[in-house]
Every structure is written in structure tokens, then in C-alpha cells.
Amino acid sequence: MRTTTALAVAIGLAALTACKQNPQQNEASNIEANAENVAENITAKAGNVAENIQANASNEAAAVKNEAENKAAAVKNSAENKAAAVKNSAGNATSNKY
Secondary structure: HHHHHHHHHHHHHHHHHHOOOHHHHHHHHHHHHHHHHHHHHHHHHHHHHHHHHHHHHHHHHHHHHHHHHHHHHHHHHHHHHHHHHHHHHHHHHHHHHO
């Protein structure tokens, strides 16, 4: 309740202060408020761009990693197949001697 009362008093004082301002002071206050809004929007957009860059970089890194893993698996499979072929031909040569 105290917080609500304090907030109501602060809002009332701000309203009274605004009423006592001359037109130049009101215009200056509006300029400052607009500048703050623009600055907040720029900061928010920059944050969004940075997050998008990070997400894209992460996706690209994952794609490169997957491609490398696929190539490594292909090389490994090829080597295993060649090794199996050599073993089979050696086994066939041995069994053909008898």
C-alpha cells in the first residue's frame, strides 16, 4: 500500500510539474523523450542483429562440423572396405594354395 501511495504521489507531482512548465520546457522534454526512445530502439535493434549473427555463425559452424564428420566417416568406411578386400584376397590366395 505504501508503494502504491508513493507512486501515486510521484505521478501527481510529475503532473503538477508538467503543468508549470512553459512551452519551451515542454518541447525540450519531448525532444529528450524522443531521443531516449530512438536510443532504446537502436540498442534493441543492435542486440537483435548481434543475436542473429551469433545464431547464423553457430548454424554455419554446425554445418561445417557435420560436413567434416561426414567426410571423415566416408574416408573411414572406404579404408575399412579396402582393408576387408585385402584381407579377403589374402585369405583366398592362402586357401587356393591347397
